[in-house]
Amino acid sequence: MGAQWKAKHKEAAANAKGRVFGKLSKEIMIAARNGADPDMNPRLRLVVEQAKKASMPRDTLERAIKKGAGLLDGGASFERVVYEGFAPHRVPVIVECLTDNVNRTVAEIRVLFRKGQLGTSGSVAWDFDYLGMVEATPDSADADPELAAIEAGAQDFEPAEEGATLFLTEATDMDAVCRALPEFGFSVASAKLGYRAKNPVSLSGAELEEVEAFLDALDGNDDVQNLYVGLA
Numbered sequence: 001m002g003a004q005w006k007a008k009h010k011e012a013a014a015n016a017k018g019r020v021f022g023k024l025s026k027e028i029m030i031a032a033r034n035g036a037d038p039d040m041n042p043r044l045r046l047v048v049e050q051a052k053k054a055s056m057p058r059d060t061l062e063r064a065i066k067k068g069a070g071l072l073d074g075g076a077s078f079e080r081v082v083y084e085g086f087a088p089h090r091v092p093v094i095v096e097c098l099t100d101n102v103n104r105t106v107a108e109i110r111v112l113f114r115k116g117q118l119g120t121s122g123s124v125a126w127d128f129d130y131l132g133m134v135e136a137t138p139d140s141a142d143a144d145p146e147l148a149a150i151e152a153g154a155q156d157f158e159p160a161e162e163g164a165t166l167f168l169t170e171a172t173d174m175d176a177v178c179r180a181l182p183e184f185g186f187s188v189a190s191a192k193l194g195y196r197a198k199n200p201v202s203l204s205g206a207e208l209e210e211v212e213a214f215l216d217a218l219d220g221n222d223d224v225q226n227l228y229v230g231l232a
Contacts, residue, residue, distance in 0.1 A: 023225055024051045025064040026078050026098040032068025042175040046191045053189060080225075083109050084125055085118040087214045089207050092124035092230040094195045099223040112218050115210075127230060128195040132174025134167040135160050136186035143185030152180035164189060168196070197230035 028051060031044040038045035044065070051061050066072045081102055083095040093116070099105040110118060134154070138145070145165040149157040154167040154177050165186065169177045171193050178188050203211060211231065218224055 019222075020054055021051075021056050021060060022222070023098075024054060024056060025060065026225065028061065028064040029068030030078055030080065030098065032065045033070075036065050036069035036071065046175070046178065049188070050190050050192075081105060082121075083113075083118065084121065084123045085113055085116055086124070087116045087211045087229065087231075089201070089203060089211060091201050091203070091211050092127055092197065093215075093218075094124060094128060094228040095218060095224055096194075096226040096228070097221075097223040098225045105223045108221055108223065109218075112214075112221060115214055124230070125195070127198050128228065129198060130171055130193065130195055131155070132169035132171055132177065132191065133194055133196070134169060134174060134177055134181065134191040135164050135189045136167060136181050137162075137164045137189055139182075139185045139187055145186070148181055148184035148186050151184055152177045192226075194226060195228035197228070200230045200232035202232040 024047065027047045028044065031041065031047050034043065035041040036044075038048050048061065048065075063072070078098045078100055079102060081097050081099060083097070083106075085093055085095075087093050095109065097105050097109070136148075145157050145167075148154075148165075149167055152167070153173050154169050156168040158166050158168075160166040167177060167181065174191055174193060178191050181188055215227060215229065218227055
């Protein structure tokens, strides 16, 4: 299922778009704490590029930047919190949340994990690598992902959806790889730091459906930003 689990069968309806924009807005506000100028703030630049590709309205984008940078009154202060545990059938899960109320979030996460097992910090993180994940599309049929990975400084690469390539990097190298890939015929579609399972579990049939229902419920929580799952 790749490095980051994504809920299946999501419609491109207004409410789904709204949830995407909401998550991106939080990421933008967090990134903008280190400066409102994307050219001087690599993390902000990457999130802004993602927001533009998701067709986020310009005024929504600019307002999120200003809120995060403290240029507007009344901006929410979000905190990143990470939970670890197991989905049904001992599938390891890391849940990244951005929240303005940690007590509310942990209470909701505990409820959502009733069909799984909520662990302590480090209980499953040892079975994941923390790295940069850069998804890029080839500009032409001649673009060579292996050459691009070597020359741009990526650690590895693999096919992604719709003809794209996922380049895997050291966490500290992600921005440099993003800047280098266009020189070798690839346009960066998204880039983020995240977790990748070392030993993903293979499931099928009713067991897989049970795990996916559990992940769907987690993904539906407003505070959940990213899910990383050890599922092959």
